Amino acid sequence: MKIDILTLFPRMFDNILDESMLKIAQKKKKVTIKTHNLRDWTSDTHKTADDRPYGGGSGMVMKIEPICKALSTLLGKKRIREFAGKASTPKGISVILLTPSGKRFTQKTARKLSKLKHMILICGHYEGIDERVRLFVTEELSIGDYIMTGxxxxxMVIVDSVTRLIPGVLGDKRSLSRESFDDNLLEYPQYTRPKDFDGLKVPEVLLSGNHKAIDEWRKSESLKKTREIRGDLFRRTTKVK
Ligand SMILES: C[S@@+](CC[C@H](N)C(=O)[O-])C[C@H]1O[C@@H](n2cnc3c(N)ncnc32)[C@H](O)[C@@H]1O
Known part of the structure; x- marks a missing residue:
């Protein structure tokens, strides 16, 4: 998969892309991730990428021109016109605007995006982005009901959660097989050595070697944990069944 990130702050990505799973995924050539400075597509000497909002109000708004020029460079001029006003994603390509007013990003969305050939992420900053940019994107995503600075x-949240789902990125396929949010359930509790830490013992069943009993225990703990912590998910699970 190819991932292009359009941002005014490309250096923010340096460390995260050069560590852990994202570093390995790039090294294994499962994903190519590039950050692009939107100021490279500005046309004045000050490299202005934002301006005051029409109608007044506080803060600055990111301009449409650098974003559309960047999309033209990455996708070709004709291509970005095809996206205008369309709700559906053209095959294998997604242009995603990060915005608190977007659709909530979930594990299901991450799975869908992990099948793309090319994903472009547009990062807003300041008070947000000129509304007309929405006409050039295929999806608008929010990571939750709170406001981040940019x-x-x-x-990064999307790049990380999508990349780890690309086949071949995680060495052990089982790591993906039973994770939180699959089937709307939270993952069962996990333990490692020592068996006894200051009287805090690992559940006996996990030491028993009885795989059937371990599976049953995990399933029931997963349901219990979901009911206790995420009643909304639990109700969805029990409704589906
Ligand atoms: C300070 S926010 C702008 C908030 C905007 N004034 C509003 O009230 O909706 C600046 C940028 O951060 C990003 N952002 C902030 N919170 C986000 C969230 N929960 N999910 C996705 N992007 C977010 C968006 O790209 C946004 O354009």
Whole structure:
């Protein structure tokens, strides 16, 4: 997969892209991730990428021109016109605007995006982005009901959770097989050595070697944990069944 990130703060991504799973995924050539400075597509000497809002109000708004020029460079001029006003995603390509007013990003969305060939993420900053940019994107995503300073951290959230789902990125396939949010359930509790830490013992069943009993225990703990912590998910699970 190819991932392009359009941002005014590309350096924010340096460390995260050069550590852990994201570093390995790039090294294994499962994903190519590039950050692009939107100021490279500005046309004045000051490299202005934002301006005052029409109608007044506080803060600055990111301009449409650098974003559309960047999309033209990445996708070709004709291509970005095809996206205008369309709700559906053209095959294999998604242009995603990070915005608190977007659709909530979930594990299901991450799975869908992990099948793309090309994903472009547009990070807003300041008071947000000129509304007309919405006409050039295929999706608008929010990472939750709170306001971040910019779209950079939300973009990192998406890049990380999508990349780990690309086949071949995680060595052990089982790591993905039973994780929180699959089937609307939270993951069962996990333990490692020592068996006894200051009287805090690992549940006996996990030491028993009885795989059937372990599976049953995990399933029931997963349901219990979901009911206790995420009643909304639990109700969805029990409704589906
Ligand atoms: C300070 S926010 C702008 C908030 C905007 N004035 C509003 O009230 O909706 C600046 C940028 O951060 C990003 N952002 C902030 N919160 C986000 C969230 N929960 N999910 C995705 N992106 C977010 C968006 O790209 C947004 O354009």
């Amino acid at each position: 779209g950079e951290i939300p973009a």
